[in-house]
Amino acid sequence: QQQVKQSPQSLIVQKGGISIINCAYENTAFDYFPWYQQFPGKGPALLIAIRPDVSEKKEGRFTISFNKSAKQFSLHIMDSQPGDSATYFCAAVKYSGSRLTFGEGTQLTVNP
């Protein structure tokens, strides 16, 4: 049972464009939603995270939009750069110190 569903599976964007990745969750006990970036041969690294009492969080070119009633959240990468090419995972956590439940991942390619 996939508790966090992510789309699209792959995404190709031109340099300077906006990359949008979507996730949906089922379990309302989740209370913390991070996004991770993973390069080949590396472990995932935290990009940005949000709690459900906030509808939007922005850090630099990265923005999370959160819709609690729809149980959906998305990552927007503004002014996408070739260096952003990586696999992105959304995740959810139920409570402090608990395990991450990951989505399936989105492979982003930003063309020069």
Add this chain to the structure above:
Amino acid sequence: GAGVSQSPRYKVAKRGQDVALRCDPISGHVSLFWYQQALGQGPEFLTYFQNEAQLDKSGLPSDRFFAERPEGSVSTLKIQRTQQEDSAVYLCASSSYRGQLREQYFGPGTRLTVT
């Protein structure tokens, strides 16, 4: 470096062999997690330690998988009688109990190939 380290980075095992994967967490991090990442998939939780106590092992796929963290620092994930379906990247992550964002810092992983 102050990050999470894992060894070996790559391991090839013949079916039926036992393997041991090591994780050195960030110094002082109380929480330690193991995840399994199949090719092209998101990481999946295996087990969780708080200090030396294994608080959650519900993700371990079979009794061939065993993890320990005897002194609350370094952890070892052991897989007995490896099978081909065990081929994956095994990721270790650590977290500061006092971290408000509960950020988990991941190591580079150990890629296990069972032939």
